[in-house]
Amino acid sequence: MNIATSVHADTGLVRRTWQADMIAPTVDQGQGTRQSFVAASFTASAGARPKLFISALGLYRAFINGKRVGDDLLTPGWTCYDDRIAYQAYDLSNLVEEGENRIEIWLGDGWYRSQMMWKHQMVLNCWGERIAAIAEIVDGSDVILKTDAAWKSGLSPVTRSGIYYGEDYDARLETLEETGSVDVLDFDTDTLVAHETFPVRALQSNDPVESWRDSDGRNIYDFGQNAGGYVRITVRGSAGACVYVDHAEVLGPEKAFDKRNYRSARAAMRYTLKGEGTEIYAPLFTFTGFRYARTAIEGEAEILAIEQVPISSIREVAGGFECGESAVNRLVLNTLWSQRANFIEVPTDCPQRDERLGWTGDAQVFAGTACWLGDCRTFLEKYLRDVMHDQRENGAVPHFSPDPTRLHRDIFPDDWAGSTGWGDAIVTIPWQLYLHYGDRDILQECFPAMLRWLDYLWSISDGPIIHPTRAWMGDGFSFGDWLQPVGDNRKPRPTIGDDCAATLYHFISNELTAKIAGVLGDDAQRQRLLERAETIRAAFVREYFSQTGRLAHNDQTSYALAFLYDLVPADHFEAAKAYFRSVIEEADYLIGTGFIGTPALLPALSKLGMNDLAEKVFLNRKVPGWLYQVERGATTIWERWDAIGEDGTIYDPDMNSYNHYAYGAVCQWLFEDVAGVQPDPDAPGFAxxxxxxxxxxxxxxxxxxxxxxxxxxxxxxxxxxxxxxxxxxxxxxxxxxxxxxxxxxxxxxxxxxxxxxxxxxxxxxxxxxxxxxxxx
CATH class of the missing domain: 2.60.420.10 (Maltose phosphorylase, domain 3)
Incomplete structure (x- = not known):
């Protein structure tokens, strides 16, 4: 039987012709219950070199004759499952035996149906209610096994798992029983595509650097590094004894374990021993962000070893920066660790709390840095396809992707999409891929979505100046310069207005898309977009510049973005430059920018030749500041400048992540301005x-x-x-x-x-x- 594959001409996505069915175990009781498996036997001839093609609704882990297939994690990965689902391929030559063999495919809820979103707007069964598997074993041109109605099912030792929940595992249940059959689901195999990027895999593990007991007798372990991953334990004890492990990023006063910022994410694992000598366990279908682990033992058991296992889609480091200031070197390392922890299938905002979503704003400001530190080409291409699938009919780009809100209007009745600075990811990320890798194809693939986004922006206020709604989930809502610090609340420093921020990004994306149209040879669109960009530029000057050259909000973000993207007219240039210097000096060189202003701040100062200011802002040890985080012991980038106060107080644990890469975007400035190596858009890919x-x-x-x-x-x-x-x-x-x-x-x-x-x-x-x- 011939197994055909095809490659999509526009996207390069690889599909194959499947003989198998998508099968769901009948023993499955639904989301949040004991997990299940499907199994079958097959015969292999002597000298066979079989290959397994496999995917799932939910997560899977496959075993041949009791031995694990491959070392990929969280397969088949996370995409907009209603658009496409990845499949993987594995060589089974070293696992099969001549004669009869057995395959088991263990299934987990995963992103497919475990909790998505936060507690007050929780989405369950986001992409479906039934977990299932599809698989074929092929030897040469022959299919020697395929999933079909003849397979059996049963319950696995994983008694519950979820992305936010964590995992419970009872080793006493490892003798699997086939207690049920399977249902063949109505499933379109054209949805399946070969995995588009690197698989998630484990990095080198970290041993504890310190441990202690709390007042309740629980052990707390410090691994010395905040990371996205899981704990692996080696234990010994009696059957039925339990080890419970939960996680935290930070400690409170007197080294108290503090996981309040995880919100409704349980983010824990519970292992029940089978009582047969030394036992090793690590979760199969989940991960979390943590530096600290706390263990509690019920019954007779002893932890012989515990280690932190970081995981990531980006395992190889592609760039490095070091200087004579050790705190800066640690900042770069912190950025790399935040990238690793959040580049797990999707570029997420954080790896720990009940969120872990692919926020477009975070991704677009960080994309340049990401490409300096790792090979992110296919990873970000995959993400952009999800963003395009989630793009609304009116052109609005989602706040995050894959987007659970799009499919659950009963929970999210308003369409939560379309923020400037966030939706612009559809323009800025492809451009970074073009600069770093010479990837013209991704420009072509995303170009129609860019045009729809630009037309949506114009429609918000029917013209060049955008006036976003103040309604939290209203059409045209903007996050503005998210988490822009204001300083002393008795006399706060100026911040950019939503309309100014939105209009700035309106210009940035129009001008950049015009460049992209030029690269693609679309002269008509290039001319149209250049004319629109000039209309926005003129309107911006009229609306936001005084006659003396002062910008309306007189804040760091407004000046940084306006100068970096050449929106300051010649007759105001020197005056505006002086105002820019003044607002930084008056702030005592403290950062006054949020998510969209921060990546522009130091590059703008360097562009203007004001490296004396750039140096003082960058090296400022006070809050808000990059090195303040480092000197407070951070090993990753914080979500908030003031995530931990100078007195050690944890700020607002309801929205406080200690592993958010956005402010690490400063590393792009270190590579391109401080070290001075800048890719040329006229000869991309570092030609x-x-x-x-x-x-x-x-x-x-x-x-x-x-x-x-x-x-x-x-x-x-x-x-x-x-x-x-x-x-x-x-x-x-x-x-x-x-x-x-x-x-x-x-x-x-x-x-x-x-x-x-x-x-x-x-x-x-x-x-x-x-x-x-x-x-x-």
Whole structure:
């Protein structure tokens, strides 16, 4: 029998022709109950090299003759299941035996039907009520086993599991009994696509760095690192004894275990021993975010070992940055750990509480940094397909994707979508993929969705200035500069207005989509969008600039975005620049930006040549500040600047995550401005780079590296005798150019630079560039 596959011409998605049925165990009692399995036997001939193709509604883990298939986690992954579901393929050559073999497919509720969303708007059975499996074992061109009505089902030792809930497992139930049959479901196999990105897998485990007992006799373990993953325990004891493990990100006063910020997410596991020597357990169908684990034992049992197992879709590091300031180095590491913990199938906001959603705003501000630190091409492409599927008919882009609200209007009667700064992910993320990987295909795939989004933005107020509604879930609602700090509540610092923030992003996305239209060769759309962008620009100047060049809200976000995206007119430029400097100095160099302003703040200052301000803001140790978090012991990026107060107080545990990557977007500035390596949109994928380092003397020295499609780029600088020595290594296939403006006494590889040129082109190889620091 021939097993055919097809590749979609526009998306590259791979599908295959299935002979199998999607089968659901009849013993399954529904969401939140004991989990189930399906099983069958098959015969393999001598020398067989069979391959398993498999997917599920819910999560699955497969076993051949009692041995686990593969090491992927949380399969088949998380997508908009009503659009497409991933399938995986595994070589079974080392698992099958000549003659009869047995396959078991254990199933879990997973994202498919366990709790989604927060407690007061909880969604159960989001994509369906029945978990099920589909599988084929193929040897050459022959299907030697497929899921069908003849399979049997039974209950597994997993007595309950859920993404937020955690997992309960009773090892006394590991002798599986086939107590039921299966139902063949009405299922469209065209929904199945080959897994689009890297599988979720375990990273190197972490042992506790410290442990202690609380007043109730429970052990608390500190693994020294906040991460997304699970705990693996090695235990010994009597049958029926239980080990209960719950998790926390932070400690309260006197090292008290504090998990209030998990809200309704139980995020715990309960293991019941079978009482047969040493037993090892780690959950099959869940994960959470944590640094600390607390264990309680019921009955006679002893924990012999406990370790933290981080997991991620992005396992390989693609870039690094270090300097002479250790707190900055830890900040970069914190950002990497937040990326790992939240890049688990979907770029989520947080890995711990009853949320863990693919927020578009967080993803769009962080996409550039994400691509510097890891190979995120296929991961973000997959996410964008979910965003496009969740896009509303009117063009509004969801606040998060996959979006449970879209399918449950009984719980979410209003359409919760369309915030500026969030919906713009459909424009900004494809652009970052193009810059970093030369991915023109994703621009083409997303372009129609971009146009629909831009038309939706214009429709909010029927014109260039956007006036978002104040209604929380109203049409055109905007999060604005989310969590923008205001300082002293007796005399708060100015913050950007929702209309100004929305209009700024309206311009950004129109201008960027015009560039994309140019890349795609669509001259008509390019001209239309450029004209619209100019209309927005003129309206912005009329609406928000005073005659003296002061922006209406006189806040850091307004100036940063306006300068970074060239919205400041020439006749106001110097005055606005002075106002920008003033609002930062008056804030004592404290950050005054939220989710959309923060990624723009330091790049805007560097663009304006105000690196003295950038240095002071970046290195400020007070709250709000990046290094404040580090010096408070953070090992990941916080959601809120003031997540822990200077007195150790935990701020508002109802909305407080200690593993939110958004503010880690500052690392893009470290790579592109401080280390000075900038991808060129005219030669994307690092075929050409611009070298323009910002020398910040307080950092002492700087070194970065990044693996591109052409090879590794290294760059860094140090200061010697009042001169900056900038060293770069350019791989073959990459052309680098160095702008000459602003550099005095410039030497390249020991020779004075030629004057009268705007830039110098550097060929592949290692180069040493020197210039006076005072000229920076």
């Amino acid at each position: 050409r780079v611009r070298l323009n380092p910002a020398i910040l003397p307080a950092l002492g020295h700087v070194a970065m590296w990044h693996e591109t499609g052409h090879g590794r780029i290294d760059a860094g600088w140090r200061i010697e005798g009042g001169r900056a020595i900038y060293t770069v290594t350019i791989p073959d296939g990459v052309e680098a150019f160095l702008p000459l403006a602003g550099r005095t006494n410039l030497e390249i590889d020991g020779h004075p630079a030629e004057t009268g040129q705007a830039e110098i082109v550097l060929a592949a190889g290692r180069h040493n560039i020197g210039f006076d620091v005072s000229g920076d």
